[in-house]
Amino acid sequence: MATPDHDMPSGEPLPARHGYMLAVLVLVASLTLVAVYATGAGHRELALAEARLAAEADQVTARLRQQLLTYELITRGGVSLLAAVDRPSARQWRNYADGLDLPTRFPAMLGLCYAAALSPAQLQEFQLEQRDATRTLFRIDPAGARPQYGPIVLLEPKTFGTADLVGFDMLTVPAQAAAMEAARASATARITAPLARMQEGIGPGLVIYAPVYRNGIVPSNPMARTAALAGWVCAPFRLDLFVARALPGADRNLSLRIVDIGEGEGEDGGGESAMFPIDPSAFPGADVDGVRHSRVEHVYGRRWRLDFHQGPARAGDAGLLGPEGTIYVGVLASLLLFALAMILARTQSRAQRIAARMSDSYRRSELRFRSAIRFSAIGKALLDREGRIIDANLALADILRASPEELMGRFFSSLFTGGVGKAAAEGRARAASGSVYRVTRELHRDDGDIRQVHLTYAQVPGDHGHDLASLVQVEDITDRLRAEAQVLALNRTLEARVALRTRELTRANEELESFAYTISHDLRAPLRAIDGFSRMVSERHGDAFDEVGRGYLARVRAAAARMGELIDALLKMSRVSRSELRREPLDLSAMAEDIMAELQQGDPDRSVVLDIEPGLRVSGDSTLVRNMLGNLLGNAWKFTRDTDPARIAFRRVEHAGEHWLEVADNGIGFDQAYAGKLFRPFQRLHAADEFAGEGVGLASVKRIVERHGGVITGEGVPDGGARFRFTLPDEPG
The missing domain is CATH 3.30.565.10 (Histidine kinase-like ATPase, C-terminal domain)
Structure with missing residues (x-):
């Protein structure tokens, strides 16, 4: 029959409940007063913060537009230069770029370039002109046949990272091609969608394009602009430096995110694409305190959404404490009153809960011990002082191929081979160890199978008149021992296999060396023929060719000599790896x-x-x-x-x-x-x-x-x- 203590509810006694209710009423009343004050003050502070953020947003937007206007004027200057000169030389273009002093005055700009609009026939004619003028072939990157080309032909200033951009076909990049086509059709400057990476080691950026028409005349008919188009003046620039020059100092607590939401003047542009910052974690999330302001700007054919966020104002900006400080003080006072009432109410109930837990501890400990033995995946048995089994789990019954009921009362030592003498010696060794004793024995099951098991004995306190009882853990290691034997057998053959693979590798290296020398000999014969016959043609029939033809023969001989040097270099490098x-x-x-x-x-x-x-x-x-x-x-x-x-x-x-x-x-x-x-x-x-x-x-x-x-x-x-x-x-x- 249950005791009176167990008949009581599990919660606190009645006086404690009254104390908790009083503490809650005090907390609710004090927080209500704080909330009434906070509601009015919060609305006023929010309106003021939104107004300040809108003014900041106007200034940042104006600075961004001013920078873009400056970039447009730079490209327009390049258009004017191209209108005055049919095709300016690299020196003229360099002088124009040097006069702008781009690295100092406009650090966000990566350079100023001119991309020519060329048909396949015009590209071939341009390549011939470049070859005659510079003795080098103007190459298009990427190579391939296309109906229209837009390669970069002029680029300043040239750096180590941008020198290889000359010849790059900008029409092969969809974002750039869309902006170039929009600039041609509208005869105005257009800007690209955000580009993921401008060049190696530099983050996202944009390119602004200004169309160049032949003779500096812009056709009024949009269809005629395609035929009159000569190319585009382009100005790539980095987004991080571009935005950094427009933002105020770090102490203004202002964050900006720019999102490209498509092109055109309507409200249903293309999909959104984050421009700045690229890392979403760099812009405060919706759960961060502060005020927000967003606006959509139409920028050179694109629509940008500018999201502004400004953190909470500092305490010094709103008096000694400010509205938020006053709220915090009120909430803190309310919590202190609530804590005092709770301390008084919890004193009696805590003592009662501790006593209840201590009274239940013994029963739970016994239940955990029994459950750990019964549901363990390793065989376990409890033995009395005479070595009889008084309890066994299902895992041990599975190892012995018997039910737990059949094992009760059996002598544990009778399950193993070795007889009474070995069991007595094992008992003495267990008594000498004092605590934990481990041994490996042969288990003879009732079905005739012999298994190898690892036994671990431990002494545990008993009850019901027994001073001590033994807990034994039985682990079947038969399969593991068989696997170890197989591993040892495989290891004995490893040395012979390694020697065989070594001989095969040696033969393969010798065949590779013979192949390299054979290939080099076979390659040198046609090279000598090419060099010899080209030399004979140059010496005996050189007068039959013009200067260009003799230049071609010289290039053939130089290429043959270069290939011979590469063959020698390959052989030299192979000897480094094969020599002893x-x-x-x-x-x-x-x-x-x-x-x-x-x-x-x-x-x-x-x-x-x-x-x-x-x-x-x-x-x-x-x-x-x-x-x-x-x-x-x-x-x-x-x-x-x-x-x-x-x-x-x-x-x-x-x-x-x-x-x-x-x-x-x-x-x-x-x-x-x-x-x-x-x-x-x-x-x-x-x-x-x-x-x-x-x-x-x-x-x-x-x-x-x-x-x-x-x-x-x-x-x-x-x-x-x-x-x-x-x-x-x-x-x-």
Whole structure:
């Protein structure tokens, strides 16, 4: 029969309930007074904040439009230049761009370009003119036949990242093509939809286009504008810098999001596209405090939605506390009153709940213990002091192929092989261990199957007159032992399989080497024929050709010689990977001095300041290491050709907590953004007509360093020199 305490409800006693009700009434009354004040003050503050935000939005929008108007005037100036000159030269276009001083006055603009509108026939004629004028072929990117082309033919200022944009067909990008077509049809400036990435390393941006018509005359008939179109003056610019110049200082607590919502003047444009910022988390969400303001602006054929957000005003702007501070103080006072009433009401009920939990603890502990044994996936049994089974779970019954009822009362040791003597010895070992005892035994099931099991004994307190009882855990490990035996058997055959694969790889490398030399021999024969016959034609029948024809023959011979050099470079790079590695102590300082002496002898007129640290010693293959060091020092010698004074250093440096060897110079350097191309075969960061080479030197250097177990890195700054750091082992082996 239940006790009187258990007959009571699970909640608090009656006086405590009255205390809780009184505390709630006090809280509701005080919060009601605070809410009445907050409602009026909140409406006034919201209206004032919205008015301030609308004024800020007007100023930001005006600055954005002023910048766009400036960009349009710049493109219109380019249109005027093109109207005055049929086709301005690169120098004239550069002079116009330099006069604008774009990097200083308009940092958001990436340059000023002119894209010509060309039909396939006009493109062929333009390419012939460029070839006759510059001796180079004007290439279209991307290549392919199209009914209309819009390649960039003039671009200023040219940087390392934008130099390869000349020849890019802007009509192949749908967003740019739409803006160019709109500018042609309307005879006014038009702007593109947001472009995801302007160039490598720069985020999203826009391009503004102004159409250029032949003779500077704009046809009144829209259909005639297509025939009269000569091209477009374009000005790409970055969105981040463009917007940053229009926003006020950081202390204004103002956030801006620009969304492109289509084109045209109607309200049903295309789909929305976030322009600034691209990361949605950079603009406060709808759940963030503050005021918001949105407006739609028609900008050069596009519709932009400008979303403004301004955070809550600082406390100093609204007096000592301000409306929000007064609300916080009122809410805090209400909570304090409520907390005092709750403390008084909870004192008695807490003591009663703690007593109820303690009285129920023993029953729950017993239930958890029984449930853990019964539903465990590992076999478990409780044993009395004589070793009989007094309880067993279903997992143990499944291992023994018997029901739990059949196991009750059986001696646990009778389930295993070994007899009474082994069971007695095991009992003594368990008593000596004192706590936990583990052993592996053979289990003989009633169906005749023999299994290997792992037993874990532990002592647990008992009841019903028993001082101690044993808990034993039974884990069937038969399948695991069989799997381990199979793994051992497979490992015994691994060495023979590895030797077989090694022999196959060796044969494949030998066949690859033979194939490389065969291919190189077969390629050289037609190359010698091309070079020989072109030389005979040039010597014997040169008078039959004009200057252009003789130039073509010279290009044929130069291309044949270039291909021969590439074949030699390929063979040289393959030998680096296949040659046998013989390690020996090396003096890199002496080796570097010999290499620099050879370079100085080959070019005695140059004056180079050398700084070679003495005593640099490593272990490696002398032939390969000299090849590697010759390539690095040769590159430093070559790329400091136009530097005065030229400086080349070879030394040991501390980098990232380790000792590295470094070859440094103050030559032309390179852009670090393209450092990943340095060690790839035939990848060049400088034009072939400026600096000779096949583009395999640094690829060979990387292979030699990695064959010795080292690593190599390259760092550079345009016109600021380059540094190559590498590691080689100090000791043989």
